Amino acid sequence: MVTVKERFEIRIDSEENPLLEGGYAPIEEEIEAFDLSAEGDIPTDLSGAYVRNGPNPRYQPRGRYHMFDGDGMLHAARFENGSVSYRNRWIRTRGFEMEGEAGRAIWPGLMETPDRGLPVAWGSDHWLKDASNTDVIPFNGKLLTTFYQCGIPYIVDATSLDTVGPLDAEGLKIRQVSAHSRTDLATGELMFFDYDAKPPYMTYGVLNADGSLRCFSEIELPGARLPHDMAITPNYSILMDLSLFWNPDLLQRDIHKVEFHPDLPSRFAILPRHGGNADIRWFEVEPCYIYHVINSWEDGNEVVLDVCRMRTPEPGPEKTQQYAGSKYASLLAWASMDAQYYRYRFDMETGQTKEEIIDDEFIEFPTINQYFQGRESRRSYHAYIPQGEPLRMAGIVSYDTKAGTSEKYVYEQGVYASEPVFAPRDGAVQEDDGCVMTFVENMNEGGKTELHLFDPNNVTDGPFTRVAIPRRMPMGFHACWMPQSLTG
Ligand SMILES: [Fe+2]
Numbered sequence: 001m002v003t004v005k006e007r008f009e010i011r012i013d014s015e016e017n018p019l020l021e022g023g024y025a026p027i028e029e030e031i032e033a034f035d036l037s038a039e040g041d042i043p044t045d046l047s048g049a050y051v052r053n054g055p056n057p058r059y060q061p062r063g064r065y066h067m068f069d070g071d072g073m074l075h076a077a078r079f080e081n082g083s084v085s086y087r088n089r090w091i092r093t094r095g096f097e098m099e100g101e102a103g104r105a106i107w108p109g110l111m112e113t114p115d116r117g118l119p120v121a122w123g124s125d126h127w128l129k130d131a132s133n134t135d136v137i138p139f140n141g142k143l144l145t146t147f148y149q150c151g152i153p154y155i156v157d158a159t160s161l162d163t164v165g166p167l168d169a170e171g172l173k174i175r176q177v178s179a180h181s182r183t184d185l186a187t188g189e190l191m192f193f194d195y196d197a198k199p200p201y202m203t204y205g206v207l208n209a210d211g212s213l214r215c216f217s218e219i220e221l222p223g224a225r226l227p228h229d230m231a232i233t234p235n236y237s238i239l240m241d242l243s244l245f246w247n248p249d250l251l252q253r254d255i256h257k258v259e260f261h262p263d264l265p266s267r268f269a270i271l272p273r274h275g276g277n278a279d280i281r282w283f284e285v286e287p288c289y290i291y292h293v294i295n296s297w298e299d300g301n302e303v304v305l306d307v308c309r310m311r312t313p314e315p316g317p318e319k320t321q322q323y324a325g326s327k328y329a330s331l332l333a334w335a336s337m338d339a340q341y342y343r344y345r346f347d348m349e350t351g352q353t354k355e356e357i358i359d360d361e362f363i364e365f366p367t368i369n370q371y372f373q374g375r376e377s378r379r380s381y382h383a384y385i386p387q388g389e390p391l392r393m394a395g396i397v398s399y400d401t402k403a404g405t406s407e408k409y410v411y412e413q414g415v416y417a418s419e420p421v422f423a424p425r426d427g428a429v430q431e432d433d434g435c436v437m438t439f440v441e442n443m444n445e446g447g448k449t450e451l452h453l454f455d456p457n458n459v460t461d462g463p464f465t466r467v468a469i470p471r472r473m474p475m476g477f478h479a480c481w482m483p484q485s486l487t488g
Contacts, residue, residue, distance in 0.1 A: 002033045002470045005087075012060050017328050018390055019067050019335065023416040023443045024474050026056040026070065032087035033470045036077075040453070040465030043435060044082035045426045047484040049158060050437050050451070051076045052418050053136040053145055054476015056090065059105040062112060066331055067391075067477075068148045069109035071096050072133030074161050075439065075473055077451050079423070080484070084451065084467050089161035091145050091154050094120070095129035110149075111331060114254055122176065123149040124226070125197035125256065134179040135478040138370075139190050140211050141488020143480075144183075148228070150176035150194045158487045172213045175203050179478070180229040180292070185371055185486070189214065191237050191273065197224045197251060204239060206274060217276030219269065223248055226258065231296035231305055232273070233374045238296060238305060239269040239280075243287035244313050258334075260314035262287050270303055270346060283346045283353045289313035291339065294366040297376045301349045306401070308364050308382070309342035309357075322388070335391040339364050341382075341399065359406060362387055363397045365419040369431050370481060378402035379456060381420040381436050384410055393417040393475060396438060398459045407459040414444040416475040422456065423481045432456045439473055447472030 007029045014020035055070020072091040077084050090096060098120075099106050107129035108115050114127035122130035130151030137144050142164060143156040155164040169176065174192075181192035188209025195202045201224055205216035219239060227240040243264045247257045265284040272279050294306035312319070315333035323329035341358040363382035378401050383393035395410035395417060411417060417438045424434040436454040441447055449472055452463035 002031050004029050004031050006030045008058060010058060012057060015064075016326070017065050018332065019328075020057070020065055023392070023414075023441055023447075024067070026058070026474060027088075027472060029471070030087075030089050031471060032085065034083070034085040036084045036086060036467050036469070038084070038465055038467040040463070042079070042082050042084055042465060042467065043425065043453075046079040046423050046435065047426050048423060048487075049076045049078040049482045049484075050421055050423065050439075050479060051136050051143060051158070051482050052439060052476050052479035053133055054474065055131065055133045056474065058090070058096070059099055062105045062108040064109065064111040064327060064331070066110040067335070068131070068133065069129065070131060070133055072131050072145055072147075073476075074136060074143070074145070074156065075476070076161055077437075077439070077467065077469070078159070086469050087161055088471075088473070089163075091132045091156060092163035093130055093132045093154060094166065095122075095131060099129075116254070122147065122151040124176075124195050124224070125251075133477065136480050137181075137183050138185070138480060138482050138486050139183045139207075140188070140209060141486065143482060144190070146177055146179040146181060148179050150178045150196070153177050153181075158482045172207070174205055174213065174216055178227070182230060182232050182373065184232055184234075184374060186234070186374070189273075191230065191232050193219075193227070193230050193239055195225055195227055197246070201225060202227075202239065204237065204271070204276070215274050215276065219277050219280070224251060228291045229293045231293040233296050233298045233303060235273060235298060236270050236303060237273050238303070239271070240290065241267040241269065242289050244289040258314070260287075260289065268305070268344070268346065270348070281348070281351070283351070285344060285353055285355055291337070292364065292366050294341070294380050295368050295373060295377045297374060299345075299376065301347055303346045303348060304376075305344040305346070306358075306380070307342050307344070308339035308366055311338045311340055332390045336387065336389070337364050337385050337391060338362050338387060339385070358401060359399070361397055361406065361408070365393060365478065367419060367421050367479070369422045369424055369434065371424060372431055377431060379422075379431050381422055381456070383417060383419055384408060393419065396420050396436065396454060396459050398436065398456060409454070409459050409462050411440065412444065414442070416441040416443065418476060419479040420454075421479050421481045424483070439469065441473050441475060449473040
């Protein structure tokens with residue numbers, strides 16, 4: 001039975017923005033449903049929830065819409081004793097509430113000009129709405145949602161998906177927090193960073209498992225940067241100074257033009273987990289841009305870092321040409337991601353760096369068994385990104401880097417998958433003991449949405465179980481597995 005908890009009226013003219021239509025179009029209702037029907041067996045030894053964040057805009061945007069502008073909405077499939085329930089909730093951010101009171105969008109989006117007259121704003125240059133729509137991770141018994149370009153994380157109850165409230169950044173005396181700050185499930189600590197258009201250009205800190213502040217440091221950078229992720233090992237944190245950032249001259253005039261600097265080496269800062277700026281060792285690598293880290297670990301004197309590295313950091317004319325005539329040409333070109341599996345090795349003794357491409361397949365939105373974060377791992381799961389169209393997660397690619405093998409399952413055109421997550425079986429020890437799952441929205445069947453479960457050792461054969469989700473669910477961003485054992 002489907003219970004509608006709350007219904008909102010959404011009236012958005014997509015203005016021919018394909019990222020507001022079809023498989024991306026927002027939904028109006030917050031619902032919950034229990035004992036969902038399934039084709040195939042639902043494992044009885046999975047206890048927790050697959051939670052996915054993503055944009056679900058509520059009001060007509062001020063100007064052109066970018067996916068990062070949409071209000072964050074969580075969708076969760078909860079597994080308990082062999083049955084699955086579903087619910088979805090908007091994250092009640094301050095921006096969401098303020099716009100609700102105003103009955104309209106207040107902040108211009110990422111593709112527009114800043115409105116410096118607004119009383120409050122977020123993001124690395126402080127002019128965006130903090131939509132908290134990008135990432136979701138477990139922390140301190142709850143879920144923590146974060147925003148692409150830095151904001152205040154929101155604490156969300158993992159069972160009800162109700163928003164508890166913002167993290168008390170002011171009380172903790174920290175600045176903002178970027179998406180892809182990372183929780184170490186072994187210690188419960190949260191390693192976080194933010195970046196800013198003005199000095200200090202970056203900050204880094206650690207929250208203890210109970211939410212108190214362990215350490216906080218300003219990080220010196222040569223200018224404003226746009227890092228998207230960080231990595232952790234038990235002893236180190238890795239921060240990024242990459243060769244793609246806002247044109248500094250235009251930034252002085254409040255114009256945000258992202259450019260790749262092919263002559264400027266990219267750099268990784270490796271610092272002790274509880275250290276600060278003074279403890280950093282910098283490692284230079286080939287100029288590049290990276291959205292997402294796969295995993296990182298210590299191997300003798302070396303720190304290994306696996307990432308999805310963009311083949312084309314800045315879309316060239318051939319990509320923009322494809323969308324010529326559309327006022328969204330630039331957005332669509334930037335949204336055509338062509339990242340590939342790439343590995344760095346940083347020698348902490350000699351300061352030497354090695355880097356190599358592992359596979360040339362186009363993959364993004366990487367996940368691993370989260371209990372292996374920071375430890376040597378061999379398995380990862382990625383969304384397959386077909387080229388020649390704007391961002392669509394079109395399937396799953398899994399890797400076993402030790403065996404040097406990969407598997408791939410691709411959905412047909414018109415089908416939108418989500419970031420796949422790995423759910424460990426209760427009490428699992430082995431890295432691959434569990435299952436991989438993704439939400440799948442099929443626009444060829446009117447938006448019929450299912451949750452697909454895959455055997456991590458046999459992704460190619462497709463899902464072994466399909467759970468019916470009683471609503472259409474637009475494509476989103478990041479997801480996590482929230483184990484029941486961590487839910488407080
Ligand atoms: Fe991301």
